Amino acid sequence: MTQSSRFATAVHILTLLAGADDEPLTSDYVAGSVNTNPVVIRRLLGVLVKAGLVTSTPGGAGGSRLARDARKITLFDVYDAVESGGLFGTHSQRPNPKCPVGRNIAELLARRVETAESAAAASLRKTTVADLFGEVKKRT
């Protein structure tokens, strides 16, 4: 499992921005909804800016907004932006190359893992931030 909360938090942030109708939201406001420290939010927003999903402006009346239509931001885009490394862990030490299994297992397993990750990615691509915000609105 990706055992950081970055993906969930990033989705939360983007859903908030999707509902702000292009009004900039401050990291303080977002932190209030996520229930964490504004710096944690700003760190994550920095990554989202680099990924081209968000724009931020400092100063009075500053804040962050979506860089593009929420219908064009999929959950995979979000995952890809904020999580590094795959869904599955790999060997921590290089296995013994003198053993036939040790010499080959990492590569053979990596193939299957990549296939599984692709399947998960395809699934994540089916939902957009706009979809999530739409469901939130329906529940209001």
Next chain:
Amino acid sequence: MTQSSRFATAVHILTLLAGADDEPLTSDYVAGSVNTNPVVIRRLLGVLVKAGLVTSTPGGAGGSRLARDARKITLFDVYDAVESGGLFGTHSQRPNPKCPVGRNIAELLARRVETAESAAAASLRKTTVADLFGEVKKRT
């Protein structure tokens, strides 16, 4: 990402056992191929025993062997046995319930995440330990 090496190591162990033709392998021998400490292997073997994938016997001429045919052990079985928790992390703090997004986002996201995890699980079910050992043998 599941950032432990337990899944990869467990697959490695089971592939070794699959090639042992029902001869018991010691944790010392397995540790030599995985390139780690025997206790790490025994800890993992304990989990695999509990999951019904492996049997172990102590004493001289003891060791571990597969509890069932390697063709009946899928990568999902292995993952499920040794990794707890999902592929994706969740919010570390409960979001603010006074905010419509905060109140709903965790549950709405969880649905999509479960779907993605199911897709990955289905993919892992397509490969067995016997498949991996077969490919190792082909490369020998």
Next chain:
DNA sequence: TGGATTTGTAACTACGAACGTTACGAACTG
């Protein structure tokens, strides 16, 4: 122009997970 606001980022602490290691009792074989 000057003060207030907000971002961006560095630095630090706290916490928990994973791994490696040592140690030793229990179980089993020959």
Next chain:
DNA sequence: CAGTTCGTAACGTTCGTAGTTACAAATCCA
């Protein structure tokens, strides 16, 4: 009975994440 091996407890190290404080830089508005 001696030797082997597992099972497990205990401990230290390392690493990533989250939270916090602090402050410079950028921007807006009166």
